[in-house]
Amino acid sequence: MFNYRKFLRYSFIPGLIMTIAGLIAELMIDGSSILYISLIITGSILLIIWILYLLINKRNFWQIRSTQTRTNALVSTFSLIIILGIINLLADRYLDSIDLTENKIFTISSQTQEVVKNIDDSLKVWLFVKTPNHKDKELLENYRRYNKKFEFKFIDPDTNLGLTKQFNVNSLGDVYIEYKGKKQLVQTLIQFNAQEPLSEIKLTNAIEKIRRNYIPTVYFLQGHGEYSLEESHEDSIFTAVNSLKNKGYNVEPLNLITLPKIPDDADTIIIAGSQRKLFKQEVKALETYSDQGGNLLLLLNPNIETGLETVLEKWGVQLDNRVVIDSSGRGSLVGLGPVTPLINNYGNHPITKEFNNGISFYPLARPIDTVKVEDVEAISLLIAGEQMWAESNIDSKEFTFDETQDIAGPFDLGVVLIRKINSGTRQIPQASSSSNKLNKDSLTTSYTEEQLGKKLSEKEVKETPSSFLKDTEVSSTPSETMETDENSSSAEENSENTIQKKSNVIQSRLVIIGNSMFITNNLFNQQLNGDVFLNSVQWLVSKDDQPLLIRPKEAKNRRINLTPLKAGLLTFLTLVFFPLGGLIAGVMTWLRRQ
Numbered sequence: 001m002f003n004y005r006k007f008l009r010y011s012f013i014p015g016l017i018m019t020i021a022g023l024i025a026e027l028m029i030d031g032s033s034i035l036y037i038s039l040i041i042t043g044s045i046l047l048i049i050w051i052l053y054l055l056i057n058k059r060n061f062w063q064i065r066s067t068q069t070r071t072n073a074l075v076s077t078f079s080l081i082i083i084l085g086i087i088n089l090l091a092d093r094y095l096d097s098i099d100l101t102e103n104k105i106f107t108i109s110s111q112t113q114e115v116v117k118n119i120d121d122s123l124k125v126w127l128f129v130k131t132p133n134h135k136d137k138e139l140l141e142n143y144r145r146y147n148k149k150f151e152f153k154f155i156d157p158d159t160n161l162g163l164t165k166q167f168n169v170n171s172l173g174d175v176y177i178e179y180k181g182k183k184q185l186v187q188t189l190i191q192f193n194a195q196e197p198l199s200e201i202k203l204t205n206a207i208e209k210i211r212r213n214y215i216p217t218v219y220f221l222q223g224h225g226e227y228s229l230e231e232s233h234e235d236s237i238f239t240a241v242n243s244l245k246n247k248g249y250n251v252e253p254l255n256l257i258t259l260p261k262i263p264d265d266a267d268t269i270i271i272a273g274s275q276r277k278l279f280k281q282e283v284k285a286l287e288t289y290s291d292q293g294g295n296l297l298l299l300l301n302p303n304i305e306t307g308l309e310t311v312l313e314k315w316g317v318q319l320d321n322r323v324v325i326d327s328s329g330r331g332s333l334v335g336l337g338p339v340t341p342l343i344n345n346y347g348n349h350p351i352t353k354e355f356n357n358g359i360s361f362y363p364l365a366r367p368i369d370t371v372k373v374e375d376v377e378a379i380s381l382l383i384a385g386e387q388m389w390a391e392s393n394i395d396s397k398e399f400t401f402d403e404t405q406d407i408a409g410p411f412d413l414g415v416v417l418i419r420k421i422n423s424g425t426r427q428i429p430q431a432s433s434s435s436n437k438l439n440k441d442s443l444t445t446s447y448t449e450e451q452l453g454k455k456l457s458e459k460e461v462k463e464t465p466s467s468f469l470k471d472t473e474v475s476s477t478p479s480e481t482m483e484t485d486e487n488s489s490s491a492e493e494n495s496e497n498t499i500q501k502k503s504n505v506i507q508s509r510l511v512i513i514g515n516s517m518f519i520t521n522n523l524f525n526q527q528l529n530g531d532v533f534l535n536s537v538q539w540l541v542s543k544d545d546q547p548l549l550i551r552p553k554e555a556k557n558r559r560i561n562l563t564p565l566k567a568g569l570l571t572f573l574t575l576v577f578f579p580l581g582g583l584i585a586g587v588m589t590w591l592r593r594q
Contacts, residue, residue, distance in 0.1 A: 008053040015046025108142045110354065112204045116146040123179045123207065125152040127198070128169050129189060136189075136198040143203075177203075179210045202246070209248030216267040216541045218244060219254035224306075225275030227520065229253055237272060240519040240533055247534065249541070256282040262289045268540045272299040273516035277307040287311045293421060293506040295540040299516035302366035315417050315510055316373035322390035322406065324365045324413060324514070325399045331361070338399055339364055341388055341413065347380035349416055351511075351535040360528040366390075366514035367411045375420040382414030382513065382532070414513035414532075416539075420505050511536045 022039030108116075125140060132154040140152040157164045157172060167176050167183060173190030175198065176183055186206040189195050220229055220241070229251070231238040244251050254269065256262070256278075262269065262285050269289065278286075290296060290311060300306060302323050312319065326341040336342070340363040346352035360382070367390045370378040390407040391399055401408065513536075518529045562570065 005057075008049065008057075011046045011053070012050040015043045015050060018043030019047065108139070108146075108200060109204075112143070112200060113146050115204055115207055116143050116150055119147050119149050119207070119211070121180055122149050122151065123177060123210075125150075125186070125203070126163070126167060126176045126178065127152065127154045127189070128157045128164060128167070128172065128174045128176075129154060129195075130156055130158070130172070133189075133195065133197065139198055139200060139203075175203075177206050177210055179207075182210055184210045205246045205248070209246075212248050215248060215250050217250040217252060217263075217265045218537060218541070219252050219263070219266050219269045221256070221269060221271045221274070222253045223255045223257055224278060225273070226271065227273050227516070236521050237519050237524070239521045239524045240530065243524070243530060243534060244537060247538075249537070256285050261285055262294070266294065268295045268297060268537060270297040270299070270537070271306075271308075272297075272519060273301055274306050275301075275304055277305050280307075283307050283310060287314075290314070290419075290508050290510070291421065293508050295509045296511070297536055297540060298510070298512040299519065300366065300512065300514060301364060301516055302514065312512075314373070314376075315419060316371045316376050316378065317415070317417070317510075317512060318369045318371060319514075320367045320369055320390060320407070322367060322392050323394055324362075324367060324384055324388055325391045325401075326384075326388050327399075327401075328385070328387040336361060336363075341365055341384055343382050343384065343413060345383040345385055345410075347383060347416070349379050349381055351416065351532070351539050352381060355528055355531070358528045360518065360532050361523075361526070362413060362513070362515035363517045363523075364515065365413050367407060367413060368415045368512055368514050369412070370415055370417070377418045379416045379418075380412050380414075381416050381511070382412065384409045384411050384413050386410055413515070414511070417510040417512070419508045419510070421508055422505060509540050511540060 018039045020043075022036045022043060025033070025036045026040070125143075127136065137154075144150045144152070155163055157169060167174070169176075171188050171190065173188050173195060175186040175189060177186055184206055187199055187202045189198065220226065220237075222229075227235060227237040229238060229241050230236060241251050252263075254262070254266075266289070269286065286296070286308070287310060291314075296311075298308070300308075300319065303321050309319070323339060324341045325338050327338060328342070330342050331337060331340050340361050342359055342361045344357045344359050346355050362382075367384065386409050388409040388411075389401045390411065392402070392405040513532075517523060519533045524530045524533070
């Protein structure tokens with residue numbers, strides 16, 4: 001015989017289970033279902049029946065002290081849950097998230113934020129994957145938070161063949177961006193049957209590239225022992241070159257022995273780590289290029305004669321053969337010796353404006369000195385601190401400061417220079433006779449790189465494009481007779497226009513750093529080394545004085561490799577043992593109190 005009283009007494013148990021199960025299923029799974037709604041309704045009815053039963057048949061039940069205590073605890077618990085739910089809802093809707101990870105991997109970088117904010121038309125990201133990754137979705141949501149014109153959509157290639165064919169998708173996991181009718185592949189998420197996360201660096205670089213109407217060209221001078229641009233070479237700057245390509249630059253080698261002149265599409269020429277002296281015709285070509293508004297990035301190691309002195313003289317730059325020593329001892333904390341200065345003091349310039357106290361380091365660096373030259377503005381970029389000096393005696397077993405021969409810090413290790421050039425003439429004003437001299441006379445003693453290698457351990461050493469501007473020839477054909485004052489004034493206006501055209505001023509830019517090793521493959525991605533290089537190139541090419549930002553950082557690999565036995569044991573402990581132990585302890589405590 002069915003005991004309805006017993007059923008009513010314990011109806012809260014199935015009611016509670018059905019209600020919670022229906023709510024969880026409704027919240028966790030996209031789209032509503034009759035089954036889930038039925039569970040919620042049925043469970044709620046059972047709970048209401050149980051409450052009515054207690055109110056009618058168990059009036060004394062509410063007067064029992066234990067009932068009141070339990071009811072207060074239950075009401076307090078539900079109140080706390082509701083309050084926390086409201087706080088989370090408000091925080092999710094109105095407040096920014098706080099990222100406590102080491103590299104801020106859940107917060108897009110300041111560079112990405114600026115790139116996304118500057119999107120002026122609809123930009124859409126298409127991800128051709130069968131199963132969307134929630135981390136990729138979170139990253140894309142972070143992008144969209146800064147600009148509603150940024151959109152994204154996950155596409156199943158098997159069910160949407162039209163879009164798959166339209167984008168010419170070749171592999172499962174291809175990610176494309178579409179902007180103003182242009183389509184570009186960003187990344188292939190599935191490699192070797194494993195799905196990798198969407199990269200913020202690749203996506204941001206792709207956005208920058210697809211929005212740019214012009215592809216700037218950067219040339220690397222070759223033929224004098226400079227670093228190789230190829231990945232296969234041991235002594236290479238392939239990572240730096242590849243980073244420029246990923247940002248949308250056209251990177252080409254330049255050999256001035258085989259070319260009669262510098263190409264007209266050269267936006268910037270980079271000389272990185274020359275080990276031999278340039279030929280006179282090469283120096284002359286670079287000098288002409290600079291005099292016509294060209295931009296140069298010079299990364300020059302100490303004790304190497306490059307032959308660029310005549311070019312640098314017009315800029316007021318004087319090279320010093322000393323080697324920078326860092327006596328602060330900070331380098332030893334990260335395995336670096338005293339000949340690798342750690343720089344955390346930067347000049348007030350767009351290249352380094354967002355660096356704050358970040359670190360960059362430069363093994364075997366030379367100081368850069370400047371003297372005052374007319375129409376040239378010099379700005380410090382990398383500043384050596386007071387605990388550094390420029391050492392003249394590199395043969396010494398122990399480095400000690402000699403005030404008679406060495407230069408005490410602070411001094412510049414990198415300098416940015418802007419030169420104003422009259423476009424109507426090729427001649428550039430020479431240095432004024434009142435230019436300041438160096439603190440100490442530059443040493444004439446030269447050490448080869450091989451000699452330095454013997455003295456120092458291997459651990460210590462480890463966009464408007466600017467192209468050639470043609471001379472502006474302004475010719476006027478004056479009237480043979482000037483019968484009226486109007487003709488005379490017209491001639492005067494033509495004369496004024498001629499003078500104005502001749503006095504047009506253009507800018508030539510130069511970034512010079514007394515080190516080149518910091519952009520090699522092993523060091524490029526360390527700290528801010530790569531940012532110094534990439535920001536320098538971007539400033540030279542774009543001629544933009546807006547602050548240049550730090551690149552996005554990828555998450556570091558913190559994965560723990562476990563054997564199958566240890567992985568199984570960890571799974572058992574976390575999913576079975578500890579939860580079951582807590583449940584048993586709770587039941588035993590409840591029975592004891594009964």
